[in-house]
Amino acid sequence: MSQLTSFLLVLSLCAFAPLCFSSKTKGGNLYPQFYDHSCPKAQEIVRSVLAKAVAKEARMAASILRLRFHDCFVQGCDASLLLDSSGISCADLLAIAARESTVLRGGPSWEVLLGRRDSRTASLSGSNNNIPAPNNTFPTILTKFKRQGLDIVDLVALSGSHTIGNARCTSFRQRLYNQSGNGQPDYTLDQSYAAQLKTRCPKSGGDQNLFFLDYVSPTKFDNNYYKNILASKGLLNSDQVLLTKNEGSRELVQGERLERTAGRLTLDSTT
Numbered sequence: 001m002s003q004l005t006s007f008l009l010v011l012s013l014c015a016f017a018p019l020c021f022s023s024k025t026k027g028g029n030l031y032p033q034f035y036d037h038s039c040p041k042a043q044e045i046v047r048s049v050l051a052k053a054v055a056k057e058a059r060m061a062a063s064i065l066r067l068r069f070h071d072c073f074v075q076g077c078d079a080s081l082l083l084d085s086s087g088i089s090c091a092d093l094l095a096i097a098a099r100e101s102t103v104l105r106g107g108p109s110w111e112v113l114l115g116r117r118d119s120r121t122a123s124l125s126g127s128n129n130n131i132p133a134p135n136n137t138f139p140t141i142l143t144k145f146k147r148q149g150l151d152i153v154d155l156v157a158l159s160g161s162h163t164i165g166n167a168r169c170t171s172f173r174q175r176l177y178n179q180s181g182n183g184q185p186d187y188t189l190d191q192s193y194a195a196q197l198k199t200r201c202p203k204s205g206g207d208q209n210l211f212f213l214d215y216v217s218p219t220k221f222d223n224n225y226y227k228n229i230l231a232s233k234g235l236l237n238s239d240q241v242l243l244t245k246n247e248g249s250r251e252l253v254q255g256e257r258l259e260r261t262a263g264r265l266t267l268d269s270t271t
């Protein structure tokens, strides 16, 4: 995380609507030209700083993208996880950086609306309650998305971000050994894939060991995430339940496998 921290510090020099996340944040109208006069090179600066950070540490692209998700699920997309005061909005920086992270990994681009107002307060309870956990049930996850004004299409599309990045053993161990509290594994997980995961994610220990969320193309923003789910090789429980627990999301997963890149990320770039 120190790379991440220093990256964000560098950014502080100077909306998923963007990626599906609502652009209706507090602070009024957002528009792409917000910095055209005050900081005309804003987007260029973010792009070049991000490119350097990712070149230094490849995972940075995924971590930034995830940060944007977490920011948006607690008090809106307001950079409340940074609470840094600076001349330029950190919330905007995060929105641009998440787009650039996606593009750097071969994913779609979209126009980022700008002019968000940064938060001056954080919320621990919001972080604990609003952000879905990997072992939440499908209805709970969907409810948490709906609370943010996001629907089932957004859920399936945005989950497609798990086409890049890593998860720790502790985030999915339950599936390997004791899915429902009866000492049995999750039978919706491919058993040979499970056996492979177990070698570095034992019953106890190895909590921090890292695994690719998309083992087929872990650094490419593509639709293998959906293909993996269809092959019962979604890593997190929250990934696999999109196929197994709801007919609507199942059809969406089946549709997404045909797209060039993950989900509605593409559609939203034009709206």
Ligand code: HEM
Residues within 6 Å of the ligand: 016, 019, 059, 061, 062, 063, 064, 065, 066, 069, 132, 133, 134, 135, 141, 158, 159, 161, 162, 164, 165, 166, 167, 168, 169, 171, 213, 236, 238
């Ligand atoms: C649907 C509910 C979601 C759940 C339950 C979930 C859960 C998780 C978990 C448990 C991890 C691994 C964390 C760790 O083990 O350290 C993770 C990683 C990640 N998540 Fe999600 N996530 C969800 C949705 C999203 C969304 C909407 C996005 C972005 C739009 C996103 C982007 C990412 C990325 C890029 C990573 C990899 C981060 C890295 O490598 O540093 N996730 N997620």
Ligand SMILES: *[C@@H]1O[C@H](CO)[C@@H](O)[C@H](O)[C@H]1NC(C)=O
Residues within 6 Å of the ligand: 133, 135
């Ligand atoms: C989900 O995981 C957390 C953290 O490991 C655990 O405390 C909780 O009991 C799990 N919930 C369910 C429903 O299995």
Ligand SMILES: *[C@@H]1O[C@H](CO)[C@@H](O)[C@H](O)[C@H]1NC(C)=O
Residues within 6 Å of the ligand: 178, 180, 181, 182, 183
């Ligand atoms: C599985 O989880 C349940 C409930 O959390 C626990 O009581 C039980 O001891 C666990 N079983 C094994 C084999 O770990």
